[in-house]
Amino acid sequence: MNRQIICKPLDPNYIEAAVEMAQENYDLETQSVTALGRFDNRAFYQSKIKKLFENGIGRIAFQNNEPVGFLAFNQIFNTGNGIIGATSPLYGYGIRNENRGKVIGHLFQAAAAEICEKYARSLRINVYAHDTEVLNMYIMGAFSMDTTEVVRNTAVKIPSADKNDFIFAELDKTQVLEYRKDVIELYRNLINHLRVSPIFYHCNGFLPIEDRYEDFLSEDMRIFAVFHNNQLVGMIDSEPTDIEFAKTDSKAIGMGDVFIKSNYRGCGLGAALLAFANNGIRESGIDRVFVTHGTINPTARGFWDKYFVNYAYTMTRQIDPEMLGIIKAI
Ligand SMILES: CC(C)(COP(=O)(O)OP(=O)(O)OC[C@H]1O[C@@H](n2cnc3c(N)ncnc32)[C@H](O)[C@@H]1OP(=O)(O)O)[C@@H](O)C(=O)NCCC(=O)NCCS
Numbered sequence: 051m052n053r054q055i056i057c058k059p060l061d062p063n064y065i066e067a068a069v070e071m072a073q074e075n076y077d078l079e080t081q082s083v084t085a086l087g088r089f090d091n092r093a094f095y096q097s098k099i100k101k102l103f104e105n106g107i108g109r110i111a112f113q114n115n116e117p118v119g120f121l122a123f124n125q126i127f128n129t130g131n132g133i134i135g136a137t138s139p140l141y142g143y144g145i146r147n148e149n150r151g152k153v154i155g156h157l158f159q160a161a162a163a164e165i166c167e168k169y170a171r172s173l174r175i176n177v178y179a180h181d182t183e184v185l186n187m188y189i190m191g192a193f194s195m196d197t198t199e200v201v202r203n204t205a206v207k208i209p210s211a212d213k214n215d216f217i218f219a220e221l222d223k224t225q226v227l228e229y230r231k232d233v234i235e236l237y238r239n240l241i242n243h244l245r246v247s248p249i250f251y252h253c254n255g256f257l258p259i260e261d262r263y264e265d266f267l268s269e270d271m272r273i274f275a276v277f278h279n280n281q282l283v284g285m286i287d288s289e290p291t292d293i294e295f296a297k298t299d300s301k302a303i304g305m306g307d308v309f310i311k312s313n314y315r316g317c318g319l320g321a322a323l324l325a326f327a328n329n330g331i332r333e334s335g336i337d338r339v340f341v342t343h344g345t346i347n348p349t350a351r352g353f354w355d356k357y358f359v360n361y362a363y364t365m366t367r368q369i370d371p372e373m374l375g376i377i378k379a380i
Pocket of ligand 1: 240243306307308309310311314315316317318319320321322343347348349350351352353354356
């Protein structure tokens, strides 16, 4: 058997093979993360991968003329302010080979050459959290983690101490209006927390804070709150998930922000609020909750990752601008 791996450009004849490999990848992750659930998601993969093959950049790996893997990036993006890049979504790779690290290494080498020839500097790649060989290949290749996607099964209880001095409630929109000032203040604290060391997100996209407040009034968003002495001291929100493969799953929802007033932190209130929200969500027939958070935020990591399971990471790498375009041998 010839062990040589040969990479070729994306070819529509192999869309079905890629769909199968992407599905196998997902199924592999569900073995470690049962909360993800198993669905008939073939139509999702077919439509997404067809688009990737039509408009994207990537490679298919062959061994003995059989496809053993693929890696695909969406069409190169240009934000207009000088950032040109390419993103490989979570459904943008699949490997059918015992040597996953080696196959992804070959695929990335070939795909990255073309991406850099097209002056794309900012690379983003989504990888399953338990795909360790693939993850290692990127980490060793100077990629670093940026965000993670986590999920929990709402049937799993969140351990939390009784908080009898506190009142937990789901707010209706009249109450969100009534507590406008407090909601904005809590949200301001969150943004400030994200702006300072060690996170350093500028959060300009979330400013002015008053505009974000309007989102809390949306009918899609549920707000779970905790009060102490009639004062709002914490909030957590849920809204339809923006995780692509879960959008059509009527039993899935997303959670966005969580914040506890700073002088109330560290004594189990966040956990108690999450437990309250989890129960409320469970009672309305939701089985799965998804959260995306920045791995750069140690508090978010400590909090979300304690109660949820990581199933994906977004890895990023900036290529030296001097190396973009066609590099000629010297
Ligand atoms: C995250 C936050 C809501 C947690 O609320 P809290 O009441 O302090 O949390 P709890 O006391 O219930 O802690 C529950 C678990 O969260 C984790 N956690 C809480 N604070 C943490 C911190 N500063 N660093 C790391 N992990 C932390 C721990 O795993 C903790 O369990 P443990 O005490 O058994 O170790 C609160 O710290 C906060 O509002 N932080 C600022 C905003 C933020 O970072 N939000 C997350 C991003 S959206």
